[in-house]
Amino acid sequence: MDIVDPEHRSRMMARIGPRHTKPEMVVRSLVHRLGFRFRLHRRDLPGRPDLVLKRHRLVIFVHGCFWHRHEGCLNCTTPKTRTAFWLTKFAQNVARDARTTRALRRAGWRVVTIWECETERPSSVERRLLRVLRREPRPSIRAPVTS
């Protein structure tokens, strides 16, 4: 049964879920505890990444498994009603995420996506982030080779 009317729902879909979700808060407090500084939802970057670690040229997205289609995940379900509508929306979300990632990488950012279900195990998220953060970002402009 549809609880939300279609118009309201499409407004919800346009945002792809609320900001400041619990999974997002888990990641924020984790990164904060590790001692890294970050900014939230920078409007001047493609996709308004959830966390931006400028010094490390790293952006972090915390993605809901349902809205962003975490492949193979139990939370990545498809509603049984209005299925075609949902499949179209999901395809748009996935395509938008791919475009956003490409645009950020072209601009020299490293992009890490953390899935909502991963935040149930903060220690593994922490290990993953530390691995990335300990690698220095590659300079986006290489120094010319002099011979």
Ligand SMILES: [Zn+2]
């Ligand atoms: Zn998931």
